[in-house]
Ligand code: SF4
């Protein structure tokens with residue numbers, strides 16, 4: 001089992017519903033976020049192109065954040081989901097330095113927090129909150145090892161990319177372009 | 178033209194413009210670690226070489242400050258932890274993959290060794306010192322007789338500690354400025370140089386000062402060479418690394434780096450030390466203090482600048 005997400009940059013309208021849904025679902029404190037939307041503008045007017053990307057922890061296969069954690073608080077769960085165990089975390093910040101995507105932040109209570117792929121929902125067979133609220137349905141969540149999953153289907157039929165693959169982290173969020 | 182904007186969520190003050198999670202405590206921690214490593218290295222090496230009696234400040238005096246430096250350094254690390262009550266978990270886990278983890282363990286090993294070392298010399302400073310318990314006295318007698326046996330692990334761990342202060346940063350592939358293997362040797366040499374500076378300041382033996390002065394000049398030359406190497410490596414690297422190097426080659430860290438680290442922290446003290454060796458009267462604490470300040474500022478700049486360098490955004 002290998003959970004992954006495919007996000008369609010051509011369908012995303014940048015409404016940030018995914019951000020709000022995550023903050024609500026996961027009780028993210030005010031002023032912080034576990035996912036965010038990036039707008040990339042290329043070119044000069046009138047020849048501009050815009051790409052909208054909803055970003056979050058990539059639940060990397062070769063994740064430097066898990067590697068550098070001195071206490072094992074950052075660890076892998078089923079399906080390669082990278083999780084932080086709050087009462088094992090000492091808040092040393094090593095994992096924040098290690099993440100090329102700035103996907104982690106220091107929670108006001110001291111531990112480090114980030115996207116969990118809504119593991120509590122996934123275990124109940126539901127989609128992560130961000131995926132389930134997206135008004136354009138531009139996100140697909142599923143198991144890469146399941147040939148019938150929506151993610152595999154999307155990746156088979158569309159061109160895609162991942163972010164900063166040169167950082168060597170093997171990210172598992174794929175952007176359909 | 179290419180522009181990246183955060184359309185949502187990220188334009189919030191607590192995370193962006195950049196996640197600066199390590200503050201002033203970490204450079205001080207690295208500085209003290211390097212300095213302690215330098216002093217213990219010289220104390221160990223001269224003891225192993227059988228020259229302890231010729232180098233009193235190196236072997237006896239300077240190591241006295243090492244336990245304080247190490248404990249204060251660990252305290253600095255502790256101050257920078259955000260989940261402080263859980264600190265002890267650092268010492269219930271052994272994770273060799275994590276530099277933060279094995280570094281904490283190296284400190285846990287070298288601090289008692291340095292304490293042992295100091296305890297074995299304490300009677301030379303306080304002749305009336307009494308350990309109160311008989312077994313402690315016997316143990317002390319054993320250490321005094323077998324200093325070389327203690328000096329070996331101490332020297333080896335000193336080198337590991339010195340390199341660790343660089344590896345702690347270089348292990349992060351997400352920060353292009355840190356992600357270079359030269360940082361380990363560079364921080365080791367720089368730490369040794371600051372250790373030598375402390376020894377020079379504490380020594381009142383002319384010959385010892387001369388030996389340490391020579392060593393320090395050599396260390397400074399090696400350090401300069403490593404710094405050139407560092408930037409050469411970056412400039413031959415990926416775009417992220419070129420951008421990282423440019424922070425120091427024209428970017429906002431250029432002035433403090435070249436003024437306080439390269440000129441005042443390395444070249445100028447080396448020149449002063451050369452003059453002193455040639456017989457000119459130079460107050461020895463001037464180059465020594467410059468080296469120490471340069472070393473400290475170097476770590477501040479590296480930690481601060483490294484956190485800005487990145488692949489995305
Ligand atoms: S995106 Fe960052 S936090 Fe998430 S697994 Fe990868 S390195 Fe770790």
Ligand code: SF4
Nearest residue numbers: 069089090092093095
């Ligand atoms: S901040 Fe917490 S999760 Fe991150 S590396 Fe340190 S102990 Fe591990």
